[in-house]
Amino acid sequence: MPFLESRLHTAGDAYQANRASMLSLLDQVRSHEARAVAASSASAERFAKRGQLLPRERLALLLDTGAPFLPLATLAGLGQDNPDLSKSVPGGGLIAGIGRVAGVRCMISASDSGIDAGALQPMGLDKQLRLHEIALENKLPFIQLVESAGANLMQYRVQDFVRGGNIFRNLARLSAAGLPVVTVTHGSSTAGGAYQTGLSDYIVMVRDRTRAFLAGPPLLKAATGEIATEEELGGAVMHTHISGLGDYLAEDDRDALRIARAILGGIDWARDEAPRTFAPPRHDAEELMGLMPADGRRPVDMREVIARIADGSEFLAFSEHYGSATVCGHIRLEGHAVGIITNNGPIDSDGATKATHFIQACCQSRTPIVYLQNITGYMVGRTHEEAGIIKHGAKMIQAVTSANVPQITLHCGASYGAGNYGMCGRGFAPRFCFSWPNARTAVMGGEQAAQTMAIVMEAGMARKGAVDREKIDAMQRQIVERFERQMSVFTTSALLLDDGVIDPRDTRAVLAEALSICRDAEARAPQPMQFSVARP
Incomplete structure (x- = not known):
């Protein structure tokens, strides 16, 4: 396979300016993420007095040491709690991602109970639903580390209450699809949140810390006049000895996570395969930091991106000289065969026709497709209308919609107009959708x-x-x-219009992990049922 030579001039002023701009944007992303970590860590003393671990400490003990972890939607809800982004705490009240537990790749959702006692935030609901969607589509077991005060009644919105039912519906769907739902209830799991625990296949509870009930003592007294303690109503001992809600009684957080790992280790599930062999790119990923122009109106050759993510920088271009502004071709990425579609200009009729053909050919050979978006849209004007740009663009959108192979989208720069659609934007349900810090999305x-x-x-x-x-x-x-304001990645990612903002230098690793997740899902055949696993 031919390889791509780079024409990137890394010593030039333009490159250095682009790099400085990208680093500044990345620093902003990391600053927002760090604010959520700091806000949660501020509860460390209180957690220690209770003999508890902080949420991120729990996650670290749950995951396999040294195995990759793909965080998701870290900027969810940014700006929703405070319009001053420098004071907003993102994350939606959840820490989430895909990682390995006892060798099993799982979707993991952990209540960030160091912030507002883990109360569910509006964008936290959307984030949770997106996690379910990814888990279902990629056939991943679902692990919950639950400790939540439930909904914040001071911020009550009826639409969140109604839509919140989707959380419980999805947990039942996961179980019925043959995907184990494992829950460690580290603390409170009250009211509707109690069903988050109850709709699980395996439940671990922590002595003296777990609290699971439909009505806590204040609501119980208000509703019925009955007086009971939290432990009597919903403690771990009661649920593991009397109600049967809990399956395993743990002595503390560490013991609970040990049990969760043992559960995953005990199920018959495919573990990681032997490492693949592949050649690294010939060009340094560090150079991606200065590739994209700070001024989005300036053109960039997206083959320079391909050259820094493809094995050996090898790229077999498809129909290279027809509709040349639309770049299609084949690469391998950490051994995975991949079809690539990207943009070196607006999509014209020839480019749309070529992309349609290429997508269908990838479906025929069961080859996943990665879209590297840097698109200003479809060509407009009398000549292009006469050439049938609408019908050819529609064919491309139909191909993207109907593709039966995994599609992964990366916003590298602009994502404008119908170009967002034709290049498999969020509305077209790619398996995963990530952004670089400079990404910009708008109708124009x-x-x-x-x-x-x-x-x-x-x-x-x-x-x-x-x-x-x-x-x-x-x-x-x-x-x-x-x-x-609205096209900035700090708005689009906050609204969950992607699955997270990544460092351009991590592009190859992130795409490789996503492709591996998709590949395992295609090969896996869980045992679906007409029902989810019910509690005894």
Whole structure:
């Protein structure tokens, strides 16, 4: 397979400026993530007095030492609790990702109980539902480390209550699909959250710490007048000895995590296969930091990205000279055969036709597809309309929609207009969707939107006989500001329009892990049932 030579000029001023911009954005991402860690860690003394581990300490003990862990949606909810992003605590109240437990790759969701007692946040609900979706599609066992005060009644929203039922529905679906649900209830699991524990196949409870009940003492007294202690209502001993809700009684957090690992170790589930052999890229991944222009209007050759993620930097271009702005071809990535689609300009009719053919050919050979998005959209204008850009673009969107192989999307730069759709944006349900810190997503660029509306407004004013240029200019500034704010990755990732923001230098490792997850899912045949496993 031919390999890609790099033409990237790393000593130039433009590269250095791009690199500085990317590093600054990455620092912002890490700063937001660190704020969530710090907010949770601030509870360390309180947890220690109770003999408990912090949520991230629990996760570390659960996971296999040295095995990869793919964190998900770390910026979920950023800006929702405080419009000042420098003071907002992201994460949605959950720590989540895909990792290995006793050699089994699992989806893991841990209540971040160091923050607001683990109360469920609005975007935490959406995050939890996305975790379920990934687990179901990729046939992953689901592990929950639960300690949550439940919904925050001071921030009650009826839509969250109603949609929250999807959490419990999905837990039943996971079990019925043959995907074990293992729950360690480290602390409170109350009201509707009690079903988060109850709808599990294996339940571990911690002596003197677990609290699982439909109504806690205050609500019980208000509703019925009955007086009972938390331990009497829903303690670990009661549930493991009397109600039968709990299967395993642990002495403390460490013991509970030991039991959870033993559960995963005891089920008949495929473990990791032998490591694959492959050649590393010929070009340094560090150079990805200065590849994307800080000014998104400047072009970039996306083959430079491919050259830094493909095994041996080898790339077999497909129909290279037809619809050349749409780049399609085959690579191997840590041994995985992959089809790549990316953009060196807007998608024209030829590019859309080529991409459609390539997607269908990948489906025929069962080859996963990775989309590297840096797209300003489909070509517009009379010539392109006459050439059938709508129907050819529609064929590409149909191919993306109907593809029966894993599709993974990475936002490397711009993601504008219908280009977001044709390149398998979030709305087209890629298995995984990640972003670089510089990614920008919008129906169009802010200046373009402002100019469009200015033309419309000016024409309307002219019909009335008076054009107010100051009003038009103010409107344009307002539109640009709104678009700039919403297209930022700090907004899109906060709204779960991706599965997380990654360091460009980690692209190869992240894609390799995602491809491995997809490959295992395709090969796995869980035992589905017409029902989920019910408690005794």
